[in-house]
Amino acid sequence: MLKIAVLASGGGTNLQAIIDGINNNTIINTEISVVISNNSGAYALTRAKENRIDARCVSPKEFLSREAFNQALLETINLYNVDLIVLAGFLVKIPEAMVHQYSHRIINIHPSLIPAFCGVGFYGLRVHEAVLEKGVKVTGATVHFVDEGMDTGEIILQQPVMIEDGDTAQILQKRVMEQAEWVILPKAINMIAKENN
Numbered sequence: 001m002l003k004i005a006v007l008a009s010g011g012g013t014n015l016q017a018i019i020d021g022i023n024n025n026t027i028i029n030t031e032i033s034v035v036i037s038n039n040s041g042a043y044a045l046t047r048a049k050e051n052r053i054d055a056r057c058v059s060p061k062e063f064l065s066r067e068a069f070n071q072a073l074l075e076t077i078n079l080y081n082v083d084l085i086v087l088a089g090f091l092v093k094i095p096e097a098m099v100h101q102y103s104h105r106i107i108n109i110h111p112s113l114i115p116a117f118c119g120v121g122f123y124g125l126r127v128h129e130a131v132l133e134k135g136v137k138v139t140g141a142t143v144h145f146v147d148e149g150m151d152t153g154e155i156i157l158q159q160p161v162m163i164e165d166g167d168t169a170q171i172l173q174k175r176v177m178e179q180a181e182w183v184i185l186p187k188a189i190n191m192i193a194k195e196n197n
């Protein structure tokens, strides 16, 4: 059984795609041990509770320094002995100590075709605004391993999505989620679960 921790900062639709994938068996031999958010108001925490999954908040606001927050985050994850950490819209830079301890065992979903529209400052809606500003015709999403850099780790899966006339950043974000993120994140977890078997 692949035990995973899902880290999310916001709505948690990618978390929901993972929960659904486990429930409908498109993700095999996997269990979500805990959902962790940096944001106490994250709807992802509600989704976790609704599905009887441990939900924890580790907020930087509760700590005097970034180091103390980083340590608390790592200690919280370590409590669960997970095999894989899944960043599903987790908008916090992963501390180096965590990257080292969980080398090749942290994956992230990013809403563009890396290496385009990624790195510092590229997250959420901002990615899609930049895509539209640039006038590119194809975008998509990427699942990759997390290393010490920002969106620089080894790519696992990518899925392209076409830009359409009249797209706004919101419309494009929704299409990228539906056609790419919610497809390739569960798929990548299933691939890792199969290898783990």
Ligand code: GAR
Binding pocket: 008, 009, 010, 011, 012, 013, 014, 015, 044, 088, 089, 090, 091, 109, 110, 111, 122, 123, 124, 127, 177, 181
């Ligand atoms: C998703 O679009 C995810 O790709 C993005 O945040 C959103 C979270 O949505 N992540 C990044 O931009 C990371 N750089 P969700 O909470 O509904 O899953």
